[in-house]
Amino acid sequence: MSLSEQDYRNILQKYEEKRSRALQQRDLRIQEVYERIPEIGRIDRQIESFGIRSMQAYLQSHEDPVQLLKKVRTEVEELRARRSFLLRLAGYSNEDLMPVYECPICQDTGFVDGKRCRCFEQQLIESAYDRSHMKNLLQQDNFKHFDLDLFSTAKRENEACSARTQMETILNAVHNDLEAFPSQGPINYLFTGSTGTGKTFLAGCIAKEVLDKGCTVLYLSAYDLAAQLSDRRFHYRDGDSSSDAWQYMQDCDLLIIDDLGTEAPNKASAADILHLIDLRLQYGRSTIITTNLELAAIGKLYTDRMVSRLLGSYRLMRFLGADLRLAHLNQVP
């Protein structure tokens, strides 16, 4: 799957719109401030015209340029201090008059030092894959919506603790890891547990945090992943193995593979998935895998090498309790 030039142009166009929107809103705020405190408008005009006025002064008086510059600097500093004072007095801060960009790293230009910003890479990923699912995942799933009360405090038979206690432990570990991410290295999680215990939801919350840190995220159901990998194998035979989709699968900062096992793997797809997991470990990229399968079943369905890789390099997190979606339905009168 390759991005068309049109896709690329659309992304650039969106950046332009975002940036001009941010600047427009800043201008409106400035206008409002000028109306409320006209002196600030006068100060801004003075600061703006300093360059031209100093040049004129120099041409007329031939004053020592070093001295002149010093004088100008002092005057500008004084004006800025007065401006800050007036703003504070009216309940504003200097930041209120700055544009608010969606991405402060590239200031909504999409580029930093001539290279594509992480937010641009993320746009490319979302354009290359199923946008709708990724957007849904990120809109609904975030830690603000994480309600621990949904998890039962009752301990079920054969389980070491209640679903709630277990979720508190998991959340603690995740928060600690995220605090140190990405500077302290990648995070690799294997979320196991039955359907509806919150695995995908938590993966979505983590995805949101990782994106907010300016990193790229790709979410794929195991089914879609297997389809992409088989597609790649097919093209590999044709001599074209360098698709964008494959690049993103390898390179994105966080890859979420949802519902491992539901894709009904065959020998080739199992080997492909292990290869991808290995590459990501090698490159130090983070991966979260969710599955209903126990480790023994993973061994059977894939290989023992897959199990040993997961045991060796992934943090295992077991989700306990009953299906939250069903529990929620039962509460509806």
Ligand SMILES: [Zn+2]
């Ligand atoms: Zn950016």
